[in-house]
Amino acid sequence: MGRDYYAVLEINRNATDTDINKAYRRLALKHHPRGSSHACSAERFILLAEAFDVLSDPRKKATYDKFEEEGLKGGIPSELGASGAWSSGYTYHGNAEETFRQFFGGDNPFADFFTTDGSEVNTGLSTLRGQKEKIQDPPIERDLHLALEDLYYGCTKKIKISRRVMNEDGLTSSIRDKILTFNVKAGWSEGTCITFPNEGDQGPNNIPADIVFVIRQKHHPRFVRQNDDLYYTAHISLEKALTGFSVEVETLDSRLLNIPINDTVHPQYNKVVTGEGMPLASSPSRRGDLIIRFITHFPEKLSAKKQQLLKQALTDPIINI
Incomplete structure (x- = not known):
């Protein structure tokens, strides 16, 4: 008899996508070799990754539900296969770390979920393929000092910022300069805010912060x-x-x-x-x-x-x- 992937993830066969994601998250963190001292954790970690790889994919799951592991891995004869069913044999790629990384996101996702003493950090996840929910960084506020004449007439200002930007590989980043341009309207008062959405530092697991410039009025001699x-x-x-x-x-x-x-x-x-x-x-x-x-x-x-x-x-x- 083949493996019961539902039992591996400790869920029943009526489990939803959300249930599958939650189960893998909980068990993968528990049995990850870097977070557990049990000798059997590495083997269990790989098996969890394979079970999730199958049950989180609608086509693989449909084939497994109907033909079990034997039909999934051995291939389905064309006369038995239904439209859209898996027809060739399935083989897990065997890289449990890659499955873990794709699920949680990030170049070193394990560090995001455990403290230095190995205890779990409570983080939110979306229901889409178990990806970690991206949370936006807090706004970055900077004072912008303007002369009274600038606020009387109105003007155009350009400010150069330096921020961290993700490279094309999606894993590394670099510091780059950018010019932010905005129009100051005549009559604006102290405390007026100019917001540039998502212009803060980029990262694989975050939504960049908004940059907010707060107008401060310079002293005037008259x-x-x-x-x-x-x-x-x-x-x-x-x-x-x-x-x-x-x-x-x-x-x-x-x-x-x-x-x-x-x-x-x-x-x-x-x-x-x-x-x-x-x-x-x-x-x-x-x-x-x-x-x-x-x-x-x-x-x-x-x-x-x-x-x-x-x-x-x-x-x-x-x-x-």
Whole structure:
């Protein structure tokens, strides 16, 4: 009587493809010569590989289920064979390590499933031919520092990255450079993310990570940005704060604004210039506001005469003419 491949894998004849895959995975890891101290493990490991090679292939399995091992390996007479059945004799190639490698994937798959002390690592498998499920590496985030002018106008950026790429043989890899190009849209704000899917290091058993660039805004010598508004700080004297003046502001697009200030500049006073802020990312034709804040510089010392004149000017009653 021939071998019972179902018994070898410790499953019944109604086992599904998933059952076959799970059984081989469990037993192959258990009896792999590099993970077991039993002398008979090598022989059992080869037999497990042969059983899986037959039962995981629909044509071989169909022939085995109908004609057992004798018909599978001896060949099926043409008058007995059904359409699609195995007609020539089957011979297992005998390389159990190759079956193991094809099942789990990778150049050294055994290392992926055992720790240094030989204990099994819990990994997920797909149901397709028992291949190890590929898990994507975590995203790789990098800060991208841009000038405020870049975010005002929009621009095109090119960044060179170095990453590990699989060679054509599917087993070895090498480090190669790649240029990533993307457009920065006018009005983008700090924290905006640009994602390049699957541009991380490649490997036989992984899905490459996404590379994510996070926009960081560089310090600007004139403006502070808050959302779509730009804040500008003007330094003025007490005289100007009380009597009025004009303030000049050079915009990001190099225009010179001359803004009259006719109000008394008190500590909470801000001057709002509508439509002179950052473009809105959702509607670049619209803009936020330019908000001017003031720092008033007081004189360090006043002569007695100036003090008297100032006191008189501030306390004289208002005369209506």
